[in-house]
Amino acid sequence: MCGINGIYAYHRAASAPNARELLATREHMVARGPDGCGEWWSRGRRCGLAHRRLSILDLSDRALQPMVAGEAGHVVVFNGEIYNYPELRATLEADGVRFETSSDTEVLLQLYARHGRAMLEHLRGMYAFAIWDERRRGLFLARDPYGIKPLYTADDGWSFRFASQVKALVAGQAVSSEPEPAAIVGFYLFGHVPEPFTLYRQIRALPAGHWQWVDEAGPGEPQPFARLSEVLAHGALSPQSPEALPTALRMAARASVGAHLLADVEVGLFLSSGIDSGALLGLMRDAGQDRIRAVTLEFGEFAGSAEDEAPLAREVARHYGAQHIVRRVGAEEFREDLPRIFAAMDQPSIDGINTWFVAKAAREAGLKVALSGLGGDELLAGYPSFSDLPHWRRRFGAVAQIPFLGCALRVLGSRVFPARARSQPKALAMLEYASSLPGAYLLRRGLFMPHELPALVGEEMTRAGLRRLRPLQRLAGQLDPDPLTMTGRICVLESSNYMRNQLLRDADWAGMAHSLEIRVPLVDWQLVRALAPHMAHLTAQSGKQALARAPMNGLPEAARLRPKSGFGVPSAAWMMAGDGVSAAMNKGLVSRQWSRHVLRQAL
Amino acid sequence: MTRMLAMVTDGFGGRGGIARYNCDFLSALAGAGWQITVVPRYAPDPETPPCGVTQTPSHAGRPGYAVRVCFEALRARPQVVFCGHLFMAPLGLLVARLARARFVIQTHGIEAWQSPGALVRAACADAHLILSVSRYTRAQVLSWAELPPERVRVLPDTFGASFAPATASNGDNLGLDGKKVLLTVGRLDRHEAYKGHDRVIAALPDLVAGGHDVYYVVAGEGDDRLRLEALARHHAVMERVRFVGAVPKDRLVELYRRADLFVMPSTGEGFGIAFVEAMACGTPALGLGVGGAKDALGDGELGTLVAPNENLAARIAAQLNAPGLRGAPLSAAVKSRFGPGQFTQHARLLLERLVEDDVNGAVTEIERHDGR
Numbered sequence: 001m002c003g004i005n006g007i008y009a010y011h012r013a014a015s016a017p018n019a020r021e022l023l024a025t026r027e028h029m030v031a032r033g034p035d036g037c038g039e040w041w042s043r044g045r046r047c048g049l050a051h052r053r054l055s056i057l058d059l060s061d062r063a064l065q066p067m068v069a070g071e072a073g074h075v076v077v078f079n080g081e082i083y084n085y086p087e088l089r090a091t092l093e094a095d096g097v098r099f100e101t102s103s104d105t106e107v108l109l110q111l112y113a114r115h116g117r118a119m120l121e122h123l124r125g126m127y128a129f130a131i132w133d134e135r136r137r138g139l140f141l142a143r144d145p146y147g148i149k150p151l152y153t154a155d156d157g158w159s160f161r162f163a164s165q166v167k168a169l170v171a172g173q174a175v176s177s178e179p180e181p182a183a184i185v186g187f188y189l190f191g192h193v194p195e196p197f198t199l200y201r202q203i204r205a206l207p208a209g210h211w212q213w214v215d216e217a218g219p220g221e222p223q224p225f226a227r228l229s230e231v232l233a234h235g236a237l238s239p240q241s242p243e244a245l246p247t248a249l250r251m252a253a254r255a256s257v258g259a260h261l262l263a264d265v266e267v268g269l270f271l272s273s274g275i276d277s278g279a280l281l282g283l284m285r286d287a288g289q290d291r292i293r294a295v296t297l298e299f300g301e302f303a304g305s306a307e308d309e310a311p312l313a314r315e316v317a318r319h320y321g322a323q324h325i326v327r328r329v330g331a332e333e334f335r336e337d338l339p340r341i342f343a344a345m346d347q348p349s350i351d352g353i354n355t356w357f358v359a360k361a362a363r364e365a366g367l368k369v370a371l372s373g374l375g376g377d378e379l380l381a382g383y384p385s386f387s388d389l390p391h392w393r394r395r396f397g398a399v400a401q402i403p404f405l406g407c408a409l410r411v412l413g414s415r416v417f418p419a420r421a422r423s424q425p426k427a428l429a430m431l432e433y434a435s436s437l438p439g440a441y442l443l444r445r446g447l448f449m450p451h452e453l454p455a456l457v458g459e460e461m462t463r464a465g466l467r468r469l470r471p472l473q474r475l476a477g478q479l480d481p482d483p484l485t486m487t488g489r490i491c492v493l494e495s496s497n498y499m500r501n502q503l504l505r506d507a508d509w510a511g512m513a514h515s516l517e518i519r520v521p522l523v524d525w526q527l528v529r530a531l532a533p534h535m536a537h538l539t540a541q542s543g544k545q546a547l548a549r550a551p552m553n554g555l556p557e558a559a560r561l562r563p564k565s566g567f568g569v570p571s572a573a574w575m576m577a578g579d580g581v582s583a584a585m586n587k588g589l590v591s592r593q594w595s596r597h598v599l600r601q602a603l
Numbered sequence: 604m605t606r607m608l609a610m611v612t613d614g615f616g617g618r619g620g621i622a623r624y625n626c627d628f629l630s631a632l633a634g635a636g637w638q639i640t641v642v643p644r645y646a647p648d649p650e651t652p653p654c655g656v657t658q659t660p661s662h663a664g665r666p667g668y669a670v671r672v673c674f675e676a677l678r679a680r681p682q683v684v685f686c687g688h689l690f691m692a693p694l695g696l697l698v699a700r701l702a703r704a705r706f707v708i709q710t711h712g713i714e715a716w717q718s719p720g721a722l723v724r725a726a727c728a729d730a731h732l733i734l735s736v737s738r739y740t741r742a743q744v745l746s747w748a749e750l751p752p753e754r755v756r757v758l759p760d761t762f763g764a765s766f767a768p769a770t771a772s773n774g775d776n777l778g779l780d781g782k783k784v785l786l787t788v789g790r791l792d793r794h795e796a797y798k799g800h801d802r803v804i805a806a807l808p809d810l811v812a813g814g815h816d817v818y819y820v821v822a823g824e825g826d827d828r829l830r831l832e833a834l835a836r837h838h839a840v841m842e843r844v845r846f847v848g849a850v851p852k853d854r855l856v857e858l859y860r861r862a863d864l865f866v867m868p869s870t871g872e873g874f875g876i877a878f879v880e881a882m883a884c885g886t887p888a889l890g891l892g893v894g895g896a897k898d899a900l901g902d903g904e905l906g907t908l909v910a911p912n913e914n915l916a917a918r919i920a921a922q923l924n925a926p927g928l929r930g931a932p933l934s935a936a937v938k939s940r941f942g943p944g945q946f947t948q949h950a951r952l953l954l955e956r957l958v959e960d961d962v963n964g965a966v967t968e969i970e971r972h973d974g975r
Contacts, residue, residue, distance in 0.1 A: 012949060013759050013940040015902050157738040157757035158898075176742065201746065217952045221753045468749055 002065070003029030003052035003512075004077035004151075005163035006130055007172075008139050010046070010216050014158035017048045021172040025163050026050035028171035031344075032079075032164060032512045040066035040075055040132075047132055047139065051077045054515055056263050056369060057085075063103035072113045073134040078105045079164050080127035080149040081519070083259035088122060112140065117211055120225045124259065124526055126519070128206070130162060138215030145226035145525045147195065147208025147500045150346075150508055153219070154203045160214045162206075165346045165509075166198045176202045179603065183347075185465025187599060188456055191350035191447045191591065192502040194469065196222075199347060199602060208500055226525065229492050232483035235532020242537045246546040252530035253521070253550045257283035260371060260521040267519070268367040269294040270358050271324070273312035275548045276373030276382075278559045280521060281320045282551025284371070292322040295362045295370065297329055297354065301570035312559055319556050327361035334574045344513035348602040350447065350595045352506030353571050356513065363514040370516060374503050375523035378494040379531065380543030386490050387540070389440045396434035406432030410451065423589070425449055438475030441493045447588075447595055456596070488535040499523070605958050607632065607639045608679055608702065610672050610695055611687030614643030615658050616650035620760070620876055621711055624736070625687050627761055628709075629656055631947040632954060640679045642672050669694055676702040682958060683707060689714050692726035705731045705957055712873015712895065715740055718747035732957050734758045736874040737895030756953055759898060760876040761946035765852065768885030768934050769860045777845060777861065783817040783923055786862035786886075788855065788877040789869070791825030799868030799891065800831050802915050807840040809916035815923060817843065822858055824849040859884035864922055866890070868915055875899035878906055882937040885930040889922055905937055 005025045007017035022039060030037075033052030040049045051065035068075045082088070085104035088111065093099065097110050104125075111119035112131050117140065126148035131140045141162060143151045154161045154175045163169045170177055180201040186194040196205045206212055209226035212219060240248065257280060261267050269284065271277045271294035284292055296313040310326050317324035334353070341356055362370045377383045400406050406429070413428040414421035421428055429449045433439030443449075450471070453462040478496045483489050504523070511518040521527070531538070548555040571594075609629055613622030629639050633655035641658040652658050659675065662668040676684070676698045684704045686695030692708050699706035708730045715735070718724065727733060727748040733755045735741035741755050748755070777784070789798040803819055810817045821831070821844065828846055835844040850858060859865065865881035865888040872878075878888045878899040888906035890896040900906035905928070909918045928936065939945070 011757060012945045013757075013898065013901075015904050155752060157735065157741040157755070178742075178746070202742070204752065217956050218756055219753050221751050 002054050002079040003032035003164045003168065004050070004065075004079045004128065004130065005029070005161070005168060005172075006047065006049040006077060006132075006139070007159060007161050008047040008214055009159045010214060010218055011158040012216070016045050017159065018174070019048065021174050022048045022050050025161075025168045025172040026052055028168040029163070029165055029512075031515055034515050036061070036064050038064050038066055040068070042075075042132060042134075042137075049075060049077045049130065049132060054368065054517060056081070056265055056517060058101050058103035059264055060101070062101045063105060065105060067101075067103075067105050067109065069100060069106050069109045070113050074109050074112060075132040075134070076105060076109050076112075076129055078108055078127065078129040079151075080125060080129070080144065081262070081517075082107060082123055082125040082127060083262050084122075084124040086262075117142075117213075117225070120211060124524075126523075128164065136215065138213055140211065140213055141206055142211040142225075143206045143208055145209040145228070146495065146504070146523050147205075148504050148508075148520060148523060150505065151206040152198060152203050153206055153212070155219050156202065157218075160219050165512075166200065166203050167346050169203055170200065176200065178202065180468075181461050181465035182468035183465075184457055184599070185453060185462060186469050186471070187348050188448045188453060188595065189442065189446055189450065189469075189471055190497065190501070191445075191595060192498075192505065193347045194471075194474065194497065195501055197469070208496075227481075228495055228528065229479055229481055229483050229488075231525075231529055232485070232488035232492060232532050232535055233481045235529070236484035236488060236535060238533050239536050240533040242534075242542065245531075245534045245538070245542060246549060248530055248534060249543070249546045250550040252527045253279070253547065254283055254286055256521040256524040256527045257371070258287040259524075260519045261287055261289055263369050265368045266291065266293070266366075268292070268362055268365070268370040269322070270362070270370055270372045270518075271296050271313045271317060271322070272373070273309040273316070273559065273562060274373060274376075275544045275555060275559065275562075276376030276522060277371075278313075278316040278373075278555045279376075279547045279550050280371050280373055281316060281322055282553060282555065283521075285320050286552050292320070293325060293365060293367065294322045295325045295327060295358055295365060295367075297358050297361065298326050299329055299570050306563070312562060315556060316559050319559075320551075320553070325361065325365050327357070327364070329357045331570075331574045333357075334571075340513070342598075342601045344509050345598075345602070346509045347505060348595075348598045349502055349506050350591050350598060351502055352510050355506050355510035355518075359511045359514045359516045359518065363516050368515070368517060369519060370511075371519050371521055372507065373522060374507060374518075374520045375495075375499060376544070376547065378491055378499045379522055379528060380547060381487050381491070381538050381540050382544055383490075383494060385441065385444045385494060386487060388444055389437060389490055390486050392430065392434045392440050392443070393437065396430055400431045400433070400435035400439075406430075406435070425452060426588075436472070436476070437479070437489055437493070438472045441475055441490075441497075442471060445498055447592055483535070485535045487538050488532070491535065495523075605632075605637045605683065605954075606679055606681045607637055607683040607685055608672065608676055608681035608698065608704070609639055609641045609685040609687065610691055610698065611641060611685075612644045612691075613687075614641045614646045614661070615652045615656070616646035616648040617643060618645075618647065621687070623876075624709075624711070624760055626650075627943070627946060628758070628950055629685075631950040634947065635951045635955070637954075638679075640675050640681070642668070642675055644668060672698050673701060676704075683954065685709070689719060689723060689727075692730070693722045696726040696729055707732045707734065707954070707957070709733075710735045710740055710744055710873075712736065712740055713871050715873075716743045716894075724748065730754065732756065732953065734953070736760055737872075737898040739895045739897065740873050757898075758946070758950055758953065759941055760874050760879065761941055761943050762876065762880050762883050763852075764943065765856055766859070766880045766883040767856075768931050777818075777820060777847075777858075779818050779861075781816075783815055783864075784862045785817060785819045785864050785866050785919065786822065786858060786881070787819075787865070787867050788822045788858070788881075789867060790823050791821070791827040791831065793825070793827040793830065795871065796827055797869055797871035799866075799870065800827075801834060802868045803866055803919075804831065804834050804838055804840060804844060806916035806919060807835075807843055808838055810920055810923075811840070811843070813916070813920055815920060817923070819844045820858065820862065821846045822848070822850050822855065855880075856884060859886050862886050864889060864919065864926070866919060867896075868909065869896060870894065870911070872896045872899070879937055879941050882906060883934050883941075885934045887922060887926045887929050887933065889919065899941075901936075901940060905933070905940070 036053035128149035128151035
């Protein structure tokens with residue numbers, strides 16, 4: 001993990017970029033890269049690039065960034081890892097390219113010099129980078145297909161800025177902090193700020209799987225180079241038999257874990273009691289890693305309950321001979337850390353506390369890199385949404401198609417059963433949203449429903465926010481082209497929203513705050529390509545059980561058969577102690593209350 | 604050769620800043636070989652368009668204008684429809700659809716600072732390019748328009764070659780030999796009243812009390828003059844304020860050159876072309892850091908930016924005491940950002956990109972460079 005940023009004064013009328021601003025933005029990201037830093041200016045100083053380094057591959061100073069290499073004189077700042085860079089390097093060397101470092105960064109430059117934007121088709125990994133093209137006097141930016149690595153841009157009409165964090169751009173003090181209504185409305189709808197919006201109108205995320213070109217004419221519109229729906233649609237055209245799933249998953253998951261272990265420092269693991277992280281541990285062993293340290297969180301509040309991860313994680317660690325670190329976290333530490341948590345939270349999120357503490361524990365153990373099982377539920381139909389959404393559509397879809405009926409019944413219901421409307425706000429909205437898959441998804445993942453927004457943010461903000469966000473149209477757009485299978489469609493919705501905008505973003509800011517790189521082998525483009533032909537018959541049971549058996553030495557039975565639970569923190573009690581939260585309130589209602597607190601902090 | 608249909612309020616032979624901008628913009632494209640048909644609402648003065656531009660007779664009435672542009676769209680088969688004013692955007696979109704052309708909208712200033720009606724918003728959402736004269740106007744457009752921010756680009760106003768520092772002694776001293784002269788150029792509109800004449804008049808007593816033998820010259824005509832005269836009398840500075848009315852261009856250049864400081868503490872500039880003209884004539888300029896004035900004053904690198912709550916008299920006095928960049932160096936600095944050459948190149952770049960993107964579909968800049 002690193003921090004990158006840059007300023008390009010592309011317009012002839014623009015003032016030259018300010019070096020102080022460039023460095024202020026970079027230094028806001030010091031935790032992302034405590035091992036080194038650098039800056040670079042183009043001829044004429046119209047473009048400046050800066051970098052904060054967390055050294056993981058090629059620990060020498062030769063690999064410092066911004067890096068200039070090759071005859072073309074292109075310059076790169078790069079955040080992430082290219083897992084297939086040894087193969088890419090070998091191919092380039094066979095073509096006569098000479099390398100000066102053993103880092104993956106130099107491979108990016110040489111690939112760009114050779115292939116231009118088509119270089120993206122060759123990359124396997126998580127990445128966000130910017131290359132200054134000296135010959136064309138322009139910037140080429142790209143972000144990995146899943147959006148594991150963040151990249152934010154701001155264009156004021158004269159100058160283009162980018163950085164790994166929203167707050168870093170704001171710290172430069174040249175970007176407007178006018179709030180974005182779509183972000184505020186989106187946060188209350190989903191519990192995160194939906195990409196490409198950010199809390200500030202002028203700052204946008206470069207969407208996952210997109211590239212962008214900026215030259216003297218200004219930034220062009222971001223162009224897609226990888227779409228999950230397309231991969232799944234393509235896979236669905238050549239469906240495989242259910243019997244082929246375990247082998248396909250075993251091969252692809254092994255290859256992914258093997259690739260994700262590429263590092264010149266030790267790679268650890270976040271270990272819960274679930275199948276995803278347990279299987280990763282087994283696959284790390286299969287890949288030949290001898291020393292494995294696995295980190296698990298333990299909470300006194302969960303002791304003896306099904307939510308206590310530590311006992312089963314201990315058994316899995318023992319099963320694979322890993323060194324197990326159990327880190328106990330309590331309410332007092334949570335309250336102590338909370339100001340730092342909010343300071344590190346780059347965009348408001350109702351989650352991420354768990355990742356904060358497990359990253360903290362990993363860093364305390366001296367780890368710089370850790371694998372996480374994040375993404376297993378999206379890929380292998382592990383969430384309840386995979387069964388709920390089709391069920392709701394079957395049960396309520398036909399009635400919900402009748403125009404205005406759902407809305408009328410919801411209004412009527414809230415008048416007749418006001419208490420129920422308060423305690424179960426989504427139940428009354430079922431007939432309003434179950435007519436379409438995006439609607440059902442909003443119902444499933446929604447924190448608040450659209451009709452509740454005026455009471456939270458006012459009529460005007462609601463109108464402006466919904467008009468700009470267009471939540472249902474945005475979700476429907478993610479399903480183009482149609483992934484052809486129901487599991488594929490829900491996989492796209494979960495991966496493009498909850499996982500990308502919440503889980504991966506949380507992993508970034510919470511890991512970054514502790515200078516820890518979190519790698520996610522189950523969020524891998526090659527892996528999803530391999531599984532795409534199996535989506536039609538993938539179920540929570542078949543997928544997760546195949547993953548549990550993917551290591552040569554499969555997961556112990558207790559871990560395989562444990563009912564699914566979240567990667568939980570007793571946050572309800574901690575977060576809202578003395579804030580009107582009672583034990584009787586369900587998780588959803590607590591999250592709603594917590595979200596208001598989070599947004600107040602963010603604004 | 605690219606064909607454009609330009610729907611403008613003020614075309615060649617029109618008056619005011621919008622007419623000037625339209626003519627500069629269309630001339631820049633015509634110079635690159637574009638064939639342009641201009642349909643103006645108003646063009647009261649005789650002016651011959653440059654080669655490549657054909658202007659129809661003006662049509663002030665809306666129905667007649669709409670019929671004429673539809674007719675011209677079918678006749679000229681343009682690849683680009685340029686809509687020179689936001690309020691004509693719905694008609695512009697209709698015409699662009701009719702001609703299957705790329706659709707460009709120009710925004711100038713305060714007309715785009717508030718969210719317009721649903722029809723105009725919808726037309727803007729379908730625009731391929733919206734041009735704004737300043738970053739501020741662009742930001743305001745993006746606050747209500749639902750289109751990708753990359754489609755809204757800044758093309759600032761420019762100035763003519765005659766706006767340059769004096770090469771010989773000034774011809775017009777206004778009878779103010781040896782005096783310090785402050786100058787504001789702008790319409791005196793009672794409804795707008797944002798140019799900041801009031802603020803300058805109110806600052807004069809402090810300047811005089813501070814030992815500055817200063818006179819304030821107000822160029823421009825309008826129905827706010829009586830109120831401003833009363834204000835000058837109220838502050839007992841009437842003898843130090845000269846209302847010179849509307850001035851022709853050659854005299855305007857003389858006024859700019861004669862002034863010691865161009866001052867316009869306006870709160871409503873879409874861009875503020877008068878700042879740029881003054882500085883192009885070598886005269887330092889001072890304005891509020893509000894709206895488009897920040898662009899014209901180069902973020903404070905060309906002229907002086909004053910915060911709305913700052914003591915204006917103190918900042919004017921400081922500027923009179925130590926004017927900093929002025930004369931030929933200031934003029935050259937302004938020209939390098941906003942000169943006619945820069946305007947022409949940028950206008951062509953933006954519009955040619957737009958047309959090339961249309962020709963090549965999804966092919967974008969880098970692919971074109973790569974030869975793919």
